[in-house]
Amino acid sequence: MLPYIGRRVAQAIPLLVLLSVLVFALIHAVPGGPLAMYLENPNVRPQDIERLRHALGLDRPLVEQYAAWLRGFVAGDWGYSFADGRAVTARVAERLPATLQLLGGSIVVAIAAAVPLGVVTAARRGGAVDRVATAASAAGISIPVFWLGLVLQLVFAVALGWLPSSGRSTFGAGGVLDVARHLVLPATVLAAVYAAAWSRYLRASVGDALAQRYVVAALGRGVPSRVVLWRHALRNALGPFVAVVCLDAAIMVSGAVVTESVFAWPGIGSLFTESLARRDYTVLMALLMLSATAVIVLNLVADVVHRALDPRVGT
């Protein structure tokens, strides 16, 4: 297994470099730059813009800027934010825990919903539960995240007053319970799409497993059907399911961008939105490279887990 992981990591490095070139070129190709929004202030004159461009090194050739960025990035110096002049590493580090918390919460919620739904609907295909679940997951997959977020805010925060509408903590309060209450709505919204998709996936793979001969044999030996379903069929379906969860977890970060903005969640998703709006190149590069790395790493994890759970998957 170790040589395999080593090979995969070695393959990932040129991929990341290529990606950084593409992303760098792309964000610089978009019109506007870190100084464009200063132009909205009538007291900022063109000579101010030129002065700042020079001070920030934005007047150097793009290739030179990229080379400087890459050298620093590899050495762990991710530069300074154009927005507030602080180190990019500090800005990202202070936002990361909130996003990890949101992703963790969402994955728990999504799995908690997807596993029972997927298994039960696989066992009772065409039944009432299956039909309701099918409709619900179609809705879960197709409802826009921002809309669902605003509706849940209206219901649970404005109308019922049960949960806070947004933010990560109540000012002046504290403790685990307060954080948990703030996490409920955003985690539910972010989980909705994945709960729906994963339950459909599990329904199909448990369904396949149930059609296998060993299931018929187990039933024939008198093993109770509940045990066959939850022990035998589910265990066999679990390998690919875990792989899918790992792959999706990396993509979830993109969902977090919208969810965090709607819920004023102070993570890297909202940092990305803010940085995009003002073309904060250094922060954008750091976030995009981080998420690309996360995708590559989780892909690798998915493969490794899949292999571990299913010896039939070869090298």
Add this chain to the structure above:
Amino acid sequence: MNARRAVRRFLPMVLVACGGQAAGPAASNDLLVIGYDREPDTLNRFSTHILEDIESCVVEGLVTTDERMNVVPLLATEVPTLENGGVRLRPDGGMDVVWRLRPGIRWHDGVPFTSADVKFTVDAINDPTYNPESTDGFDRIASVDTPDSLTAVVHYKEVYAPYALQFARGTLPKHVLQGRDIDRATDYNRNPLGTGPYRVAEWKTGEYILLERVPHYWRGDEFPKIRRLLFRFVANTNTRINQLKSGEVHVVALVPWDKAREVERVAGVTIHRMPGNSYEHVTLNERHFPAFADVRVRRALAHAIDRELIARTVLDGLAPVTHGPIQQMSWAYTDSIRRYDFAPDRARSLLDSAGWRDANGDGVRDRGGQPFTFTLLTQAAFAIRENVAQTLQRQLRDVGIDARIQLVDGTAISQLWFEGKFDAMLHWWHMGADPELTLFFAADRTPPAGRNINYLADDSLTKMLYASDRTVDATRRRALLVSAQRRIAELAPEIPLYSVTRLDATPATLVNFKGNPTNTGIFWNVHEWEIVPRGR
């Protein structure tokens, strides 16, 4: 413990937890929560841009602008003028401004605030190693003398009419920043030392900034009335409004117009309407789209647009129609200028006379085989502006002009106008408190030297504008600016649409809220804000 028992045991706990009061406490003199649309980049007033709401609670200027846009003294004892001897024109063409500081003012750390801080501020901003957002005005200062600790004499190299606002953003504390790299002085930039009613108690990145009152504020121990101000960062407009409804925030500054009716219905919330200092208009870029160089065409466009209809329908009656770049609350405003009423027939005959006729009968006018088709650039994801753009498109279509709408995000749009790469643009300028127009209309102030993105080149107007910049006497300056406004109306370089009204939502129990039409922001008089519960 099996699953069923677990549910029986924990469900009530979860319900109790959820059933707790989610909405925050009501606004009180202990805590006022402000839903703020963005996190500031820095709290250094000289490094930030546009809005200085939070900063203005902490750092005070020598002057500020009030709710009527008048310049009023703050840390200065009076605003220097020619009449009170505070401004002296020198025979060499320069001028001296004498600032007399209020005695007894101390920075929050107890160090006295003196004229040395004023001098330090000018030197720091003119020092090439510091990168403030703007050096406007400061770069015209030759030197500052400090004859005593409460007097700063600012020597300008030339006459500078907006001198009164030079220190509206405050001053930098010399004893904290001397000899330091201010761009990287994170301690100051994130927690500035001021003389104002509040200081920064906590900045929780991504979440909020908490301000708390300082003991012994110079106006008296009874100020400020409210102990703590909490600025929560809630970027999403809908979420901000939901927070207002659920009582989690008490104040929402700059309520979008399309939310006004919704917010008006929220119990316990008052919406303050304040005429703004900005104006929405259509810029006609003569250089990029040469047909606009003909004044008959520009006037035709102005006559083709039913601004009253837009104000009544799309704008829901919230914003009044305007006819020029200087808005009503400014001391330089005049209404005796040429106006372009909605007159589509007049528009058609003007276009005919300019040679634009529909020769091929396709409904769009043409000249020399070229159809009158231009691109109207405006900001994406700005619902009202998109609606206005569509209305303009339809009204122009009625007189045979084909406008194509192009939507671009805010940052990109700044770049496009700076490079002059557009035909026409629907937008507003954030105008400063000073009614200077030179930057926007003088012939030599096209980008990159200014904001004349109409690329208007009119000698007589340019002369008037520069003369107004060199005139300190208010009456004479006003006369020049009135002539300039008349000339601009004659030339119709752009189509003014409406004045931008500012909407702010506060608790109905908040008294002494006055608002402000300028970049100073609504917190300029926060020291006297007070929550007075009804029935008291």
